[in-house]
C-alpha cells in the first residue's frame with residue numbers, strides 16, 4: 001500500500017492504493033513505517049511522499065468510517081512526518097483532498113503539477129478535517145481562505161493554492177524527477193521554520209470580522225446544515241487556542257459531527273450517487289458491458305425554454321447542434337435567448353467571450369427537419385402533447401440515419417407510446433431534463449420495453465459529458481421524479497382548500513430543509529405545465545375538467561390550480577402565480593391578497609369549512625405520499641434501488657442532501673411509523689389513491705427489526 005525505496009540520499013514513500021489512494025489502515029501503517037525507516041536510516045537526507053496512479057490521495061477511506069478505528073491514526077502519522085529532522089516533501093498530482101491534504105500539510109514542503117487540485121471536502125460528508133486540517137490550514141494561508149475552503153469543500157486549483165501559500169512550488173515535467181531536485185535543494189536546511197504547528201495563525205487579528213462574515217454566509221447558503229457551522233468554529237479555535245489545545249477541540253467537534261444523522265445521510269449520499277452510475281437493465285446489459293454510440297453531432301427539436309437549455313448544455317461541451325423549430329420567428333427567438341444566456345455567463349465570468357463565440361458558431365438553426373439526417377443523436381423538446389411527439393418521432397424515423405439515438409425530453413409520457421410511432425423503438429429513449437436545463441444537474445434517463453442497451457449507454461454517457469448526474473429509470477407515466485412530485489402538488493392543493501395558505505405550506509417545508517417550498521416550485525416550473533398535463537390526460541380519457549370537477553379518475557380533485565391558470569397566473573414567468581413577483585421572471589415571492597381571496601372563495605364554493613393545519617400534518621402530507629409512491633416505484637422496478645430515487649430528489653428538487661433524500665428520510669423516521677401514518681391518512685382521505693399503502697412498505701414495516709436501506713429490494717419479491 002506504500003512502496004518504500006531510496007534514490008541516492010532520498011527516501012521515496014509512494015502511496016499505492018487504487019483507485020484514488022484513500023488513506024486506509026494499510027496506507028497509514030505504510031506511511032508510519034516508511035517515515036520511521038527513513039528517519040532511522042543515516043544515509044537518507046530527505047523524504048518524498050508521492051501517490052501512484054491517477055492521484056496523490058483522496059483522503060481518509062470513507063468505507064472505514066462505520067468501523068472501529070484500527071492502526072495508526074492519521075494525526076499520529078502526520079506528527080511523525082512533521083517531527084522528522086529530514087525535510088519531507090509532498091509531491092502532488094491529481095487531487096489532494098481531505099486527509100490527503102492533511103498529510104501534505106504535515107510535510108515540510110509541498111510541490112505540485114499545474115493540473116493538481118487541493119481541498120477539504122469533508123464538509124460535504126457532514127464532518128470536518130479531523131486530522132489537524134482545521135488547525136494547520138490557517139497557519140499556512142490566511143484564516144479567511146481557510147474558513148472559505150473548509151466550510152465549502154471547494155477544490156482549489158494548484159496555481160491558486162500557490163497564491164494562497166498552500167503550495168511552495170508548481171513544477172513542470174515529471175513530478176518525481178522534480179520532487180527529487182526539490183528535495184536535494186532543501187536537504188540539510190533546518191526544518192523548524194516549516195513545521196506548521198510552530199507557526200502563528202495568519203490573519204488572526206481580523207478573526208472576529210472574518211468569522212462573523214463567514215458564519216453569515218454559511219447560514220444564508222445552507223440553512224439547517226450543521227457541518228459548515230462547526231467547521232468555522234473549529235478554524236476559529238485555531239486562532240484562539242494553542243496548537244495542541246486546538247487539536248483537542250477539533251477532535252471533540254469532529255467526533256460530534258461524525259456521529260450525527262446528517263453525516264450518516266451524506267456518507268450514504270456519497271456512495272448512492274456513485275452507485276447510480278452503475279446502471280443495469282433487466283436483460284443483464286449494464287454500464288460495465290455496453291458501449292455507447294459515438295456522438296459527434298446532435299440535433300435539438302424545439303427552441304422553447306427546454307430546447308434552449310438543452311442546446312446550451314450540448315454547445316458548452318463542444319457538440320455541434322442543429323436546432324429545429326417550426327417557424328423562423330420562434331427559431332430566431334430561441335437563438336437569441338441562447339445567446340443571452342451565454343452573454344450572462346460571460347458577464348458572470350463563467351466563460352470567456354471567445355468560448356461564447358465558439359459555442360454560438362456551433363449552432364445551426366433551421367426550420368427544416370431534414371437537416372437532422374446525419375446527426376448521431378437528436379433530442380426532441382417540444383411541449384407535452386402525445387400526438388405532437390408521436391408525429392415528430394414518425395418523421396425522425398424516416399429522416400435520421402439508422403444508427404441515430406432518438407431522445408425525447410418528455411417529462412411524463414410513456415416512452416413506449418412515443419417509440420411506437422417509429423419502426424425502431426430500440427433507438428428511442430427518454431432524456432428528461434429539469435428546468436432550467438442548463439443549470440439543473442439531474443438527467444432522468446428513461447428506457448422503454450424496447451430501448452436497446454446501446455441507446456441507454458449513449459444517454460448515460462452523454463449525461464456525464466454534459467456534466468449531469470444521470471439516473472436510469474424504467475418508463476411509466478411521470479417516471480420517478482414527476483410521479484412522486486405530482487402527489488405533493490395534489491396534497492398541497494387539497495390542504496389549501498381545507499385551510500392552509502401557500503406561504504404557510506412553503507414555510508413548513510423550508511423549515512424542514514427544502515431550499516424552496518412546493519408552491520414556489522410550482523411557480524418556478526410554471527402553473528401551466530401541471531395544467532397541460534392534467535388536461536392532456538383528461539382529453540386522452542375523454543373527460544372534460546371544469547371548475548365544478550370534484551372527482552377525476554375516481555380521485556378527489558382540487559380545481560384551485562386550474563383556477564389559478566385561468567387567471568393567467570402562470571408563475572414567476574408572468575410575475576404572478578401562487579405568489580406575486582416584483583416583475584415577470586422575478587424572484588422575490590410576495591404574498592398576494594388576490595390568491596388568499598381566491599383560495600378562501602374556492603373553499604366556500606366547495607362547502608369546505610376551513611381549519612388550521614398543523615406543521616406535522618403539512619410535513620407528512622407533503623412528504624409521505626411521495627415516499628409511498630417511491631415504494632411503489634421500487635415494487636414495480638421503475639427505479640432499480642432506493643438510492644436512485646434519492647439522487648433524483650437531491651438534484652431534481654433540491655431535497656437537502658444532508659437529510660439523505662425522501663427514502664433515506666423514511667428509513668431514519670422508521671418505516672413502521674411512516675407506514676402507520678400513511679394508513680391513518682388513507683383512512684381519513686379514502687378518495688386519494690396516493691394514500692393506499694404500498695405493499696413493499698407494508699412488508700418492510702412489518703419486518704421484525706428495521707431493514708437496512710441496502711436490503712429493501714430483497715423484500716420486493718417476498719410473499720410476506
Ligand SMILES: CCC[C@H](O)CC(=O)SCCNC(=O)CCNC(=O)[C@H](O)C(C)(C)COP(=O)([O-])OP(=O)([O-])OC[C@H]1O[C@@H](n2cnc3c(N)ncnc32)[C@H](O)[C@@H]1OP(=O)([O-])[O-]
Pocket residue numbers: 019020022058059060061062063074095097098099100102121122125128129130131133271274275
Ligand atoms: C480522521 C480523518 C480526517 C479526514 O479529514 C477525513 C477525510 O479525509 S474524509 C475524505 C475526504 N475526501 C473526500 O471526500 C473525497 C471524496 N472523493 C472524491 O471527491 C472523488 O472520488 C475524487 C475527486 C477523488 C475522484 O473522482 P472521480 O475520478 O470522479 O472518481 P469517483 O468519485 O467515481 O471515485 C472512484 C472510486 O473511488 C471511491 N472513493 C473516492 N474517494 C474515496 C474515499 N475517500 N474513500 C473511499 N473510497 C473513495 C469511490 O467510491 C469510487 O468507487 P467505486 O467503487 O468505483 O464507485
